Amino acid sequence: MEEDGGQGLYVERIAALDLGKAVLEACVRLPHPSKPGRRVQEVRTYPTRTAQLLELADWLRCNQVTTVVMESTSDYWKGVYFLLEAEGFDCQVANAREVKNVPGRAKTDKADAVWLAKVAERGMFRPSLVHPEPIRRLRDFTRYRRSLVRDRSREKQRVEKLLEDAQIKLSSVISDIFGVSGRAMLNALAAGQRDPKALADLARASMRGKIAVLREALTGFFTDHHAVLLAMMLDNIDRLTAQITALEKQIEELVAPFCRQVEQLAEVPGVGRIGAAELIAEIGVDMTRFSTAAHLVSWAKFAPAVHESAGTKKQKRRPKGNPWLAATLGNAAGALTRSHTFLGARYRRIARRRGKGKAMVAVGNSMLTIAWHLLSDPTATFHDLGADYYETRINPERRARNLAAALQAVTGQKIVIHNSKAIIIETAAA
Template sequence: MAKKKRKYRKLERSLPVMRPNAGGIDIGATEIFVAVPADRDTESVRSFPTFTQDLHALADWLQQCRVDTVAMESTGVYWIPLFQILEARGIEVHLVNAQHVHHVPGRKSDVLDCQWLQYLHSVGLLRASFRPEHAVCEIRSLMRHRENLVQMACVHVQHMHKSLDQMNLQIHHVISDITGVTGLAIVDAIVAGNTNPKELAKLRDHRIKASIETVTKSLVGDYRPEHIFTLKQSLTAYRHYQKLIADCDQEVQQRVEAFQSNDDGPTAAADSSSATSPTVPSFDLHSHLERIFGVDLTAIPGFDVLRIQTIFSELGADMSPFPTDDTFCSWLNVCPKDGTSAGRRIRTPKVKTKNRVTQAFRMAALSLHNNKSYLGD
């Protein structure tokens, strides 16, 4: 149920109304403030708790007030449940950037955020943030979760390194990856109780460049029970996250396989056995991405499967929300700011962004430093 109503100052309008049925929503962790046009209800501003039944009550009230579009401002992920409920009700939802809202001049200090949002949205001064289609949002949520799992697994690899350092075992400096075939075989033997350097060195894979003598020297150390215990716990935690990553890959694979292709022609079945990197899902994502986009985007210098995967999971395959390359670059925040004032070039601050697609493009550009292709020359 809605909380007890309070009286709020009515906002005076000075610009022509473009969206007469617009509402404004300011979302917090425990309370949501909603504003509708002043002529739709005796109380044009109401507050609701964030429980699910209250979100539905909020949607009911908006429909009773004949509101068909709302502007929503929120931090974190608090907006997602209400966004989905309103979208299912057929209400057009504009998730707006708080920075854009605060840069609009003319706001009075005694006007609530939701009232200001409602006014700006009604006069057409707000721009909706990009949100891909529902199928892409599902994949995006899973891929972001997978990214977190990979980061947590890496933390436990660092803990394994720390335990080895405390015993002065230099094996992780001799081989390139402690989580590879040789590294895990040696760590498994150590936690099982084998501390003989010569016996441990026999577990060296033939592809290791370091000689068996070097590997043996790197395994001579001060084997202490407490450090072996922490090594065992870190190894167990690492493998636990590897299991979670594999489970997440299965969920991603199901949704990617069901994703509609841009290419209407026949496509060969994807091989689910190839994985080029621990950070790339274990199934053959490359073939699926080629099917979805209708072209092999990894043929572009600098773009590997990992970067194309990031672009797909954040944008999808439909680029129609960006009518030109200029609008796309603006959304990426890679366009330089116009630092010209009175005919002089002034210093402009660098635009900071956490956009994952922007990061993928920047990494692709950095990888071209020594590239011999037409983009690297």
Template sequence: MKPVEEFPRIIERGCGLDVHQGTVVASIKGKDIIERTETFETFTEDLERLVCFLQNEGITHIAMESTGVYWKPVYYVLEEYFQILLCNARHIKNVPGHKTDKKDSEWIAKLLLSGLLKGSFIPREQIRQLRDLHRHRRKLISQRTAEKNRLQNILEDANIKLSSVVSDVFGKTGTAIIYALVAGERTPKKLAGLAKGSLVKRKAELEKALYGRITEHHTFMLQLILSSIEYINGQIALIENQIDKYLIPMRGDVELLQTIPGVSAQIATGILAEIGNEMEHFPSHKALASWAGVCPGNNESAGKKYSSKITHGNKYLKTTLVEAAWAASHSKDCLMAARHKAIAARRGSKKANIAIGHKILTAAYFILRDKTPYMQSSQNKNIAEQRRLKKIERLKKQLRNLKSVSLN
């Protein structure tokens, strides 16, 4: 009696890779080939031997887990020769108690041949490099913010209450005073004389705030932190120049994305760095929102709905969309701002930011797909007007009720 296959075969010949830092375990399966497993090291020369091995066996498709950063060099060597599915590790877990490198690679190969795997989105090389630059820029900005916080802690330790008077310690006035302190100036009146703009009228307050106890240790720490901030600023400037070079062929896309409320040039760059400008990789705007992790999840059992919180998704894109949503919520004559206010009143500002971020990403999808600017439809304007009229009626009703209560 002929044995029954567990799953119908969709791909003729495939390979499952279990990737580690030092080794790659490859299992091949398919039509008219001997199923076997080989182990290769991850040096470039060994990966090229892996390419020859797979080509000699007639392999056309490869599936692999996205294991940390270790999958990247393997993917870059193999992508020229094979069709590769990079899969989320959570989607291809094997049966518990049966975990070895060989069994993992065989399981991945079996799922691949059966057509049960869905590959992750891997942008083209130019977008990958832009993504690296943009993410590194965000990390440098976080490092600079941490250094600025440390500097303010040093000032507080010296009882210099500059932040109590100056709204931006690192504005023109604050920066001039800090550099004067590092240079050895201690007289509050001379330090207050560095005030610029509206702070000129608050020199008396500045003098009082700048009377502290600065030691040699404080001066050393301030100088050290300032040099660190200057270095980070230089690194950010270099990265931004490099980003501008990558954006030259996508300048039109950046301008189109800026037509969306809340989307600045920097946010548009962040969106393009994460999703690229070719929307054919995503079947629909819903698939893109699911990939980004800004749409509700599904969790239902026995007819009962449980938590529908958002999924993990792309944390860098999600952060960028939240920034855009917060900016859009402060825009004037904007339906997104009205929508944000309505959701925030019922469910809080955090959920409102995610909801508006979802709308911004949907708009970005259609703008990049159709290469047309964002336009607030007349239907949306009518909805906004209807909401305004309903609010007026609701407030009038509340006023009438209050009048009736006061008369009684």
């Protein structure tokens, strides 16, 4: 053990880990056995295999260490974190940006472990959010489901590209070529059918009224090599669809303990049960981890960023947060763009002035705020403020003056507002 001084400690017995793929450096810092106010430290190297990690756990117990801190290095921290957590240690993950070593000091794995231990024992960092095991399991399934949905979408795009290559203009006539009618035609094409009349006759329901147009759209030069590729693509789509269905059943089982929270979030327009499960998987159900709704919004990187220096505000790109959470909020917001709801009105109102991108972020901000309030109160229910929320809170006189000024700028005429209702238009003097 090496002797080291240290003052103002928050944690007396601390361990810090600098992680790598194959090995890790572990630094333990303890009170000096005979000199009050002094510290001793020891650094050891351990492989990251399970047997050696259990030896690390025994060494930490022998030193009466209960708190273990590690950096969030790639995915290497997860196995170590989960094993030590199962062994009864209080594990904390530090954001590498917050515990970066000061310039001018040696940069080695051992030095990084010692520095992290010194930072952690003084409470100079905020532990990152790590969800409990039930939420982590749910998150694995929801994220993999989203990955498969993206793969299926890419495969469908490949099918449409293949049809265009063969001069088959099916997507110009049918909005969803993977619906009942479209899929029947695709299966027939893959099976060897080339007659446009026979293919068009496979239309169902309302699509029967487009048979003449379908015959023209299905007239191309679809060859055997197109058929082989199309059959493979359709098989991939069916396989992915079956896997997505199986995942959704697993998600329903995993989210069953949180059925009340799912019902609360599913009431929010655009979310639905799958979206609610994805939200729970990403932000959890324990909102005590976030002091206010603003803290949750800031953690998700959906808060407005203000960068000011010397009295000048500078524009800066919004920092990237959780991409999975952003995708869930983006899908929910995209479903509301034309809806007659408060969130839909909020999107359209901001999109007119600031653009669609900022409107999406603003609606995501509102959704996270709603989610925080719903999950914080078991008895809370969602109540839509209505699409006319903003209109009912606009001062009629001010709105009339603004509209009159805009019209006057366009027409060049003088417009006078009388009693907020009557509009007297006078031709401006030449």
